[in-house]
Amino acid sequence: MTPQLETRYVFTITARIGEVTSVGEIGTGMRRIIPIIGGEVKGERINGKVLPFGADFQIIRPNELIELEAKYAFETDDGAVVYVKNKGLRFGPLELLQKLKRGEPVDPKLIYFRTVPKFETGAEKYRWLMQNLFIASAARHADRVVIDVHQVL
Incomplete structure (x- = not known):
């Protein structure tokens, strides 16, 4: 019998x-690039600020299934830099996805938005980020994306 999968919330x-x-229609969908200009990281074991560079590179498929790949970094309160590569999917009812595209508010519970973040850092204190798998649940707002990161135990 294999171990049962469980998760634990670690930070947002x-x-x-x-x-x-x-970028336009690329043959497999519409390519979009969304710059990441800052933000914050908050949790029990890690806190810091999202650095003002990086982007989310998306492909919107004809059925509005959005494949995304964000690449950016954050700096912890104690000075460690952590690189983030976060791949995922966003999908939901067409009219709600179109509202999101226009920057209008949508209840996040009505949109499937899940990601698999991977982290890299040279800081010994945060090596656990590279020694575990993580999944996340996210919500898109007009000016930000909120990502609740969970460690797979």
Whole structure:
């Protein structure tokens, strides 16, 4: 018998975002780039600020299924830098996804938005970020994305 999977909430990343740049239709969907311009990280074992560089690179499929891959970094309160690569999916009813695209508020519970963040750091104190798997539940707002990160136990 294999061990049962469980998760534990560890921290929340709030990434502030800038204006969307559309690359256009690339044959497999619409490519969009959304800059990450700052934010914060808050949790029991880790706190800090999202650094003002990086972006979320998205492909919006014809059925509005959004594949995303965000690459950015945050700095902890004690000076460690952590690189983040976060891949995921966002999907929901077409009319709600279109409201999100226009920057209108949508109840996050009505949108499936899950990601798999991976972390890299040279800081010994935060090596546990590279020694575990994480999954996240996220919510898109007009000016930010809020990501609740859970460690897979």
